[in-house]
Amino acid sequence: MAAGRAFLRAAPSSLAAGAGRFAFACPTALPLTAAAAAATGPHRRGRGRCYCSASDAPPPPPYVLTTPLYYVNAPPHMGSAYTTIAADAIARFQRLLDKRVVFITGTDEHGEKIATSAEACGRNPKDHCDTISNSYKMLWADLDIEYDKFIRTTDRKHEAVVNDFYSRVLDSGDIYRADYEGLYCVSCEEYKDEKELGENKCCPVHLKPCVPRKEDNYFFALSKYQHQLEDLLTKNPNFVRPSHRLNEVQGWVKSGLRDFSISRASVEWGIPVPNDTKQTIYVWFDALLGYISALLDDGEKASLQQAVERGWPASLHLIGKDILRFHAVYWPAMLMSAGISVPDAVFGHGFLTKDGMKMGKSLGNTLEPKDLVNRFGVDSVRYFFLREVEFGNDGDYSEERFINIVNAHLANTIGNLLNRTLGLLKKNCKSTLAFDSIAAADGISLKDNVENLVDKAKDQFENLLLSSACETLMEIGNLGNLYIDEQAPWSCFKQGGESAEKAAKDLVIILETMRIIAIALSPITPSLSLRIYTQLGFTEDQFRTLRWEDTKWGGLKAGQVMMEPKPVFARIETETDEKDQSSSKATKGGKKKARSQGLVEA
Numbered sequence: 001m002a003a004g005r006a007f008l009r010a011a012p013s014s015l016a017a018g019a020g021r022f023a024f025a026c027p028t029a030l031p032l033t034a035a036a037a038a039a040t041g042p043h044r045r046g047r048g049r050c051y052c053s054a055s056d057a058p059p060p061p062p063y064v065l066t067t068p069l070y071y072v073n074a075p076p077h078m079g080s081a082y083t084t085i086a087a088d089a090i091a092r093f094q095r096l097l098d099k100r101v102v103f104i105t106g107t108d109e110h111g112e113k114i115a116t117s118a119e120a121c122g123r124n125p126k127d128h129c130d131t132i133s134n135s136y137k138m139l140w141a142d143l144d145i146e147y148d149k150f151i152r153t154t155d156r157k158h159e160a161v162v163n164d165f166y167s168r169v170l171d172s173g174d175i176y177r178a179d180y181e182g183l184y185c186v187s188c189e190e191y192k193d194e195k196e197l198g199e200n201k202c203c204p205v206h207l208k209p210c211v212p213r214k215e216d217n218y219f220f221a222l223s224k225y226q227h228q229l230e231d232l233l234t235k236n237p238n239f240v241r242p243s244h245r246l247n248e249v250q251g252w253v254k255s256g257l258r259d260f261s262i263s264r265a266s267v268e269w270g271i272p273v274p275n276d277t278k279q280t281i282y283v284w285f286d287a288l289l290g291y292i293s294a295l296l297d298d299g300e301k302a303s304l305q306q307a308v309e310r311g312w313p314a315s316l317h318l319i320g321k322d323i324l325r326f327h328a329v330y331w332p333a334m335l336m337s338a339g340i341s342v343p344d345a346v347f348g349h350g351f352l353t354k355d356g357m358k359m360g361k362s363l364g365n366t367l368e369p370k371d372l373v374n375r376f377g378v379d380s381v382r383y384f385f386l387r388e389v390e391f392g393n394d395g396d397y398s399e400e401r402f403i404n405i406v407n408a409h410l411a412n413t414i415g416n417l418l419n420r421t422l423g424l425l426k427k428n429c430k431s432t433l434a435f436d437s438i439a440a441a442d443g444i445s446l447k448d449n450v451e452n453l454v455d456k457a458k459d460q461f462e463n464l465l466l467s468s469a470c471e472t473l474m475e476i477g478n479l480g481n482l483y484i485d486e487q488a489p490w491s492c493f494k495q496g497g498e499s500a501e502k503a504a505k506d507l508v509i510i511l512e513t514m515r516i517i518a519i520a521l522s523p524i525t526p527s528l529s530l531r532i533y534t535q536l537g538f539t540e541d542q543f544r545t546l547r548w549e550d551t552k553w554g555g556l557k558a559g560q561v562m563m564e565p566k567p568v569f570a571r572i573e574t575e576t577d578e579k580d581q582s583s584s585k586a587t588k589g590g591k592k593k594a595r596s597q598g599l600v601e602a
């Protein structure tokens, strides 16, 4: 058993936690890049690294990170984008740490709600799923999401895995048939406890009345796992994060677990129950398995065992708090029943809200991420939501706040500083560095401050404190701005002699600071980081092979030639800006304003 992993109940040895770790061995006959790609998917291609060790020791376990598989009842919205952007930032950070990352996302395509939405659009369910699933893929491309695996629960390989899983749970004696009567929320696809419902028996998330249902279904004996779940939560306090959500989950478990139905007699659009084709498998007993079936490569033998051997258990399930019960209670119990390791951690983040209500497809109060990308650019969208919403809590969207934050941080603190510095370097040093960054920073406290803050940001990323990590990196930008303003290299160059030499060193110091920010911020704003990095005279290939350790001070060397300065981030203009600009044209203020847009040198 791997240290720190919760593995409960004796499992067949082939499915035990460690068994899958050996499955990624590189076919050594292949050249390195092709081998890496074959082993872990398209994003490893071109990274030029192979995970085989010379001693044939098994490679370390992959970092398997998942988003929810989004329900294709409607196209994605800013809420779905939020989870996926956060997951992408975490995946990118883990890759910077040189981890072998398997970042899984996808779509959940079965169930009553899908069949109803397909019918409403006049499409058959499969066509409907194809269309909506594709809209997720397109949005992920627009948002710079670099996933490794995209699973659809209508994929054939997934069906095979679900069948195997169902049989295992059946063999464990945890499935039985019974009548069930209760109040059902179609939007949640879940029977609800009457005491958790609002007025008129409304679902608290979807605000729609739940309907009475009576069915003869198959049930999963969740109640059998009461003690094992209590144990899991007590012994692994990091299993559910943030910690206030752990309390919530512990409360649910303590209040007593009830068996839940895992089939539907009235829903045709689903995977048939093995040995009873009159029923289909309940969406959650199907969709959660997508995290495992995603691990299979296309074309390989589709079985549960094979999939588990490809890298299970997941290191982190990133989800919204709405589906915490499924991931932190139902799912681990299901896995225990099937003798499979439970994931390392489940992180339930908060909701993006509009007027205090959760944005969601069912409520229809959503924000279009594609519109935001078209208007403000992908880096702004990624940065704003990760910076502004404390990860784990709810956050309300305001366009005014969006523009203010993005302009202040990305345009002014970062873009303007880079542009001013490169402008000075062009004018005074022919865009060429006269000193190594280590020599230039000798005895300068900014270097130590930057290094300390980078360590702090690393720690924050590791602990999923994404907003705090952004804040720390902006602190570095602020220090850079303070430094250039205090040292005023533009006037030192005018003085010539030693002053000019000192000014040339100061520019190297600022540019090295920018280089470090570009790397450390790249999980959040990959496109902006690439633009900064290439302005500093590096190639895109060099950017793609960067690691967190490259944030160490000293990357810029004497003789490095910088690119022609051009703004790396376009400030978002507002109506007030336009008015200000026209009135300040004839005044000195015009120059100050233009400077804040990253357009002129100091």
Ligand SMILES: Nc1ncnc2c1ncn2[C@@H]1O[C@H](COP(=O)(O)OP(=O)(O)OP(=O)(O)O)[C@@H](O)[C@H]1O
Pocket: 068, 069, 070, 071, 072, 073, 078, 079, 080, 082, 083, 187, 188, 318, 319, 320, 321, 322, 323, 350, 351, 352, 353, 358, 359, 360, 361, 362, 363
């Ligand atoms: N408002 C939101 N804020 C943050 N994350 C959200 C939000 N809405 C959806 N998500 C993300 O999507 C997941 C739910 O996916 P789903 O496809 O069910 O979307 P949905 O819009 O919540 O659907 P519905 O409104 O029908 O419940 C959440 O667990 C979370 O990861």
